[in-house]
Amino acid sequence: MATGHTEVQVRPGSEDDLKALTDLYNHYVRETPITFDTEPFTPEERRPWLLSHPEDGPYRLRVATDADSQEILGYATSGPYRPKPAYATSVETTVYVAPHAGRRGIGSLLYASLFDALAGEDVHRAYAAVAQPNEASARLHARFGFRHVGTYREVGRKFGRYWDVAWYERRL
Template sequence: MLEPEIRPRPARLDDLPRLTEIYNHYVLTTAITFDVEPVTVEGRRGWFDEHAPKGRHRLLVADYDGVVLGYASSSQFRAKPAYETSVELSVYLAPEHTGYGAGSLLYRQLLDELDGADVHRVYAGVCLPNEASVRLHRSLGFQSVGVYREVGRKFGRYWDVQWFERGVGTP
């Protein structure tokens, strides 16, 4: 009997409760996201609807035998039209499923899909310290472009964010 494997796939609306659960873990326990209040499934619906199976803004999940382990997204980088070929990437994994390669798998798939979607550059912000995320981005060819010092305040302290970029279609 074959073991199931983690496979990336486009997110479905019925995944939204699980995606919200995963995200809220990070809202409540880490500075990885600068949201400070948990979000609701209804409140995340607009975010979900901004992502499509085709185009620049995508949402993939890591599926392991019907269980969603996490997700990765490409979203609008900035609202002005000249930025449209640049996107911001994010990846969130359920805390019990980190360290098994699902984040790398999702990012690789997302980058492959964006290669044909009129995307020129991808960006990612990493709240510091977060050595695992820094390693992930560097392993996929992202280059650091700087650190915004004390840019966000959460849990009574200020946090730095390191920004990474990479071209699409580059190894």
């Protein structure tokens, strides 16, 4: 699909993407409250995360790339909501877009691909946690049928201040 001036492809993530995905995530670790991780990762530290997203099953990794350069422009994942067995039909989803690739519809492409991939899985609900404020993420989640179900106040501390996290859910 063309977004802006660049053709974008969305595909499953692979081990070849590990360094670029780690670099993208580390931007958000170092520069934003969007993730509550506080220390950057090495690719080797992120390998278990990558390997926890196979090409089938409820825990997926979808990657958006520039069709010409193959540069990673963003990624979306579904992962376990909570570790206890009764939560197995619920997933937590997330999207990260490269800072220079925002406002081009890449998050929407990634979520569309992720939810298409999950359509045949035994998954009942998707949940998303969004550090506040983040209007772009709130709009993205609303566009995909998520509804706000609550906000945890001052639940995380990063950069010397407390942050709220809004929770969204969507039936699958």
